[in-house]
Amino acid sequence: xxxxxxxxxxxxxxxxxxxxxxxxxxxxxxxxxxxxxxxxxxxxxxxxxxxxxxxxxxxxxxxxxxxxxxxxxxxxxxx
Amino acid sequence: xxxxxxxxxxxxxxxxxxxxxxxxxxxxxxxxxxxxxxxxxxxxxxxxxxxxxxxxxxxxxxxxxxxxxxxxxxxxxxxxxxxxxxxxxxxxxxxxxxxxxxxxxxxxxxxxxxxxxxxxxxxxxxxxxxxxxxxxxxxxxxxxxxxxxxxxxxxxxxxxxxxxxxxxxxxxxxxxxxxxxxxxxxxxxxxxxxxxxxxxxxxxxxxxxxxxxxxxxxxxxxxxxxxxxxxxxxxxxxxxxxxxxxxxxxxxxxxxxxxxxxxxxxxxxxxxxxxxxxxxxxxxxxxxxxxxxxxxxxxxxxxxxxxxxxxxxxxxxxxxxxxxxxxxxxxxxxxxxxxxxxxxxxxxxxxxxxxxxxxxxxxxxxxxxxxxxxxxxxxxxxxxxxxxxxxxxxxxxxxxxxxxxxxxxxxxx
Amino acid sequence: xxxxxxxxxxxxxxxxxxxxxxxxxxxxxxxxxxxxxxxxxxxxxxxxxxxxxxxxxxxxxxxxxxxxxxxxxxxxxxxxxxxxxxxxxxxxxxxxxxxxxxxxxxxxxxxxxxxxxxxxxxxxxxxxxxxxxxxxxxxxxxxxxxxxxxxxxxxxxxxxxxxxxxxxxxxxxxxxxxxxxxxxxxxxxxxxxxxxxxxxxxxxxxxxxxxxxxxxxxxxxxxxxxxxxxxxxxxxxxxxxxxxxxxxxxxxxxxxxxxxxxxxxxxxxxxxxxxxxxxxxxxxxxxxxxxxxxxxxxxxxxxxxxxxxxxxxxxxxxxxxxxxxxxxxxxxxxxxxxxxxxxxxxxxxxxxxxxxxxxxxxxxxxxxxx
Numbered sequence: 056x057x058x059x060x061x062x063x064x065x066x067x068x069x070x071x072x073x074x075x076x077x078x079x080x081x082x083x084x085x086x087x088x089x090x091x092x093x094x095x096x097x098x099x100x101x102x103x104x105x106x107x108x109x110x111x112x113x114x115x116x117x118x119x120x121x122x123x124x125x126x127x128x129x130x131x132x133x134x
Numbered sequence: 135x136x137x138x139x140x141x142x143x144x145x146x147x148x149x150x151x152x153x154x155x156x157x158x159x160x161x162x163x164x165x166x167x168x169x170x171x172x173x174x175x176x177x178x179x180x181x182x183x184x185x186x187x188x189x190x191x192x193x194x195x196x197x198x199x200x201x202x203x204x205x206x207x208x209x210x211x212x213x214x215x216x217x218x219x220x221x222x223x224x225x226x227x228x229x230x231x232x233x234x235x236x237x238x239x240x241x242x243x244x245x246x247x248x249x250x251x252x253x254x255x256x257x258x259x260x261x262x263x264x265x266x267x268x269x270x271x272x273x274x275x276x277x278x279x280x281x282x283x284x285x286x287x288x289x290x291x292x293x294x295x296x297x298x299x300x301x302x303x304x305x306x307x308x309x310x311x312x313x314x315x316x317x318x319x320x321x322x323x324x325x326x327x328x329x330x331x332x333x334x335x336x337x338x339x340x341x342x343x344x345x346x347x348x349x350x351x352x353x354x355x356x357x358x359x360x361x362x363x364x365x366x367x368x369x370x371x372x373x374x375x376x377x378x379x380x381x382x383x384x385x386x387x388x389x390x391x392x393x394x395x396x397x398x399x400x401x402x403x404x405x406x407x408x409x410x411x412x413x414x415x416x417x418x419x420x421x422x423x424x425x426x427x428x429x430x431x432x433x434x435x436x437x438x439x440x441x442x443x444x445x446x447x448x449x450x451x452x453x454x455x456x457x458x459x460x461x462x463x464x465x466x467x468x469x470x471x472x473x474x475x476x477x478x479x480x481x482x483x484x485x486x487x488x489x490x491x492x493x494x495x496x497x498x499x500x501x502x503x504x505x506x507x508x509x510x511x512x513x514x515x516x517x518x519x520x521x522x523x524x525x526x527x528x529x530x531x532x533x534x535x536x537x538x539x540x541x542x543x544x545x546x547x
Numbered sequence: 548x549x550x551x552x553x554x555x556x557x558x559x560x561x562x563x564x565x566x567x568x569x570x571x572x573x574x575x576x577x578x579x580x581x582x583x584x585x586x587x588x589x590x591x592x593x594x595x596x597x598x599x600x601x602x603x604x605x606x607x608x609x610x611x612x613x614x615x616x617x618x619x620x621x622x623x624x625x626x627x628x629x630x631x632x633x634x635x636x637x638x639x640x641x642x643x644x645x646x647x648x649x650x651x652x653x654x655x656x657x658x659x660x661x662x663x664x665x666x667x668x669x670x671x672x673x674x675x676x677x678x679x680x681x682x683x684x685x686x687x688x689x690x691x692x693x694x695x696x697x698x699x700x701x702x703x704x705x706x707x708x709x710x711x712x713x714x715x716x717x718x719x720x721x722x723x724x725x726x727x728x729x730x731x732x733x734x735x736x737x738x739x740x741x742x743x744x745x746x747x748x749x750x751x752x753x754x755x756x757x758x759x760x761x762x763x764x765x766x767x768x769x770x771x772x773x774x775x776x777x778x779x780x781x782x783x784x785x786x787x788x789x790x791x792x793x794x795x796x797x798x799x800x801x802x803x804x805x806x807x808x809x810x811x812x813x814x815x816x817x818x819x820x821x822x823x824x825x826x827x828x829x830x831x832x833x834x835x836x837x838x839x840x841x842x843x844x845x846x847x848x849x850x851x852x853x854x855x856x857x858x859x860x861x862x863x864x865x866x867x868x869x870x871x872x873x874x875x876x877x878x879x880x881x882x883x884x885x886x887x888x889x890x891x892x893x894x895x896x897x898x899x900x901x902x903x904x905x906x907x908x909x910x911x912x913x914x915x916x917x
Contacts, residue, residue, distance in 0.1 A: 071185025073269030080272050084255035084356045090489040090767075090802070094355055096255035098486075098519075100265025101178055102171060103243050103385075105487060105514040105541075116514070116541075116766045116843040120266065121209075123173050123185055216822060503582065506589060506694045507625070509802075514766055514845055537820055538847060541766065544807070545840035547822075547829050547847065 059128040074119035074130060075100075075107045086119065086132050094133070110134055136229040140167040140205065142440055143220065143231055145212055145388060146239030148177015149426050150418030150433035152195040154237045157437025157446070159202035164441050167231060168199070169210040169222055171540075175199075177241050178261060179426050183268045191426075207231075212388060213546075214537035218413070221537075221546075228546040235413050235440040238389055238401065239433060242382035242419035244286075245522045247470075248484050248492065249477035251351030251360075252378075260290045260379035267297055274298035276374040279360050281305040281348045283468045284381035285425070292336050294377070302373055304337070305346035305362055307380075308468050349477055351376055363473075381468050383522045384420040390535040406439035406447055407432055415440050424461030431457055475527055484527070485520040487513020492527075501530035514541055549734055550576040550710075552896070553725050555717050555749065556741035558588035559693055559882055560874050562700035563889035564739055569707035571893055576735065577701065577709060578725065580716035584697040586743045587881060590850020592762065592798055592808055593693040594775055595883045596633055597658055597685055599649060600786055603859050603907030608880060609656055610903050611887025612687060618886060625695040627801040633688035633775045634663065634672065636795070636835060637680045642779045646683045653685070660685045674771055674838050690775060690798055693882045717742075720749050722870045737896055738871045744853040746861075746875035753861055753910060755876045757851040759812040761825050765842040769803035778835060784811055785879060786858065793828040795835045805842060807832055809879075811852075818849050854878045855914070862891050862908040872896060873910050 068077045085094030097107035102121040110131040142158045147170030174182035180192035210222040219232040244259040280291045346364040359372040389401040395410035415436040418429035431454045438447035480493030490510040498504035511517035524530045557579035599605040619628045653660045661684040719726040724734035747755040781794035796809040861873035
């Protein structure tokens, strides 16, 4: 099991879970905020639509659908 | 920067890429490398579940890759090329891979069409939702509408049911007549009949509508339901998730970057899967959307051909031609209907990266001016999502491609 | 249909001239073989900047910048006009004396600027690395999305009665008129060569060469940088030695995207991306702003600046001709000096007093090569 924080809230997930799945399972629906302020979430699930972008460990614009959650990861959404 | 040299470089670790690698490795002494941008091999159709490869076909191939001591580079996003080498970004930095022969097995992505509410959270692609569930998304008891077009809809619906979701409807936009012709076409490829029947069986309690599509998704900050159209009537259906995709489009950006000839939106190849560029081959969906069986046989042919194993390549030509016939039938069966062009209203976002609305775009005659003035297609996805949409909506084609073909960290440029 | 003025080139310079000439009551035709702003204009940075490579350059950029700041309120929101200002960044004490020199020079010319020390520099731009000596803040410089500004200028011209015709290539211009490749001829009272780096093909007496540049744009990182930041070495790079050069030059767009330049290369016709010079350009930038390294870069492109031997544009009547005027050769200052060029050109064509002396930019001037 892996423990990561999403918007400072700790959540535990199975090994091999993607960050996107972890975020959705935690009940967080908005991953990023669009140019005109819309809340957006993942669509393609394979890394081409760029809607699943979140900040991980301080680095922004990371496509969470293709990143496996790791222990201690700090994820921030809504940016 | 890491510099690596190999004899045969394969981009894409899905069915086509893995098959090509194994075939190439059968030649004497050729060094083979597979680079894939996902964390695990399998591509999309054999996407690993919770990091573990579940598909038995994929497992077999991965074991063979291991045996053959084929070099695998995961999380490698190819963004540029330089003479006979490709530049890729990995989590640990930039790598340059020099090759003698290159096989492109870059697969396909879903086509998305805009409709009111399609940008709401919990509106996913069809294959998109499946990919997320494979990545660990829990869909137990979630009410899901599966919509769009293509054989993927049934595959996705069945998978979601197996994961505990309540698929409340499957809406296929294609007309009855065409589906029947497609069903007849299935007879020519025995393994696919079995696939088809069992899918319908598991989904026998799920309402399945042909000539049906989603006209709108609604909800405040997330999806609450969708409006479905079927035979001239509309109905609102409450749901937690919408899985909506309109078949597949080939990932040809790398082929374009390398200067390969593109015909009708696909990489043109000869019978040995060779492109118009001397040492570049292409196999699987980028040559035509044909599904996993076509990808495997084309991958094998490319792997054999690229390493001079022509006898082995020849022996597969007939099998490949059969799968090509299936691909053609697929295209015809799931052609997009005109009504889908009128779903977007003036305020419907078409370019999701830059929030460019439909109303803004209709005043332009060509994609180039629209891009420069509205920034449609100039965002992070580099037009991968809106490009197929505007091609369908307006007939705009943009075949220009420039490195980086995926966004990269500036330090890797 | 006969025209008073035929302008060859629908880039920002041609567009500005069209707007100014039409507003003066002349019947204007704008021609472009491709489309609107398809050449250098589309590739540029959209920086409106005071530049003092020479007195004449300072005069023209100063005048034109004033026009832009007056014009800003008329521009539509898509033109994204930002009064963000420029900071010339000094890496060491040598460069600080250059900062102080500029500061006095600008003051003499009636332009405001402020000398920044290391601390105030980093207060304004925290992502610049520590240890830089300081800089010069030029508040009246701005940034514009030049594509939308160009279409707006052309729309203005059309409102005043101008016609725009794209798609046919102009093969020749002479006192008889504009001759297209297919043989068609359009006559006009006056012909303006605003054809950018193709200008010398039409007017061989003009000495214009292509100077290739690279730009890269990132994803959105709002507040990463607030002013256009340029290293003082930029001037050396733009001044025009023969060697390929790079200089730190970064711009915040109103979208939050960061636009990074700049590079200059000579004698290259190929518009393909040169990864070697691109790496030199980004490495230079990282020396000033290390955190740029981590920014997700979405697009890279190239453009050709039309450069003259003395880095000043050609504005005014071409020697030996009755009717042909030049408005070209703007190197990297086309957007900045487009409005000023238009006013100078209009005055010249109408025989009115020039708002600033036009002599330094006349095609007939004695050119001292740099």
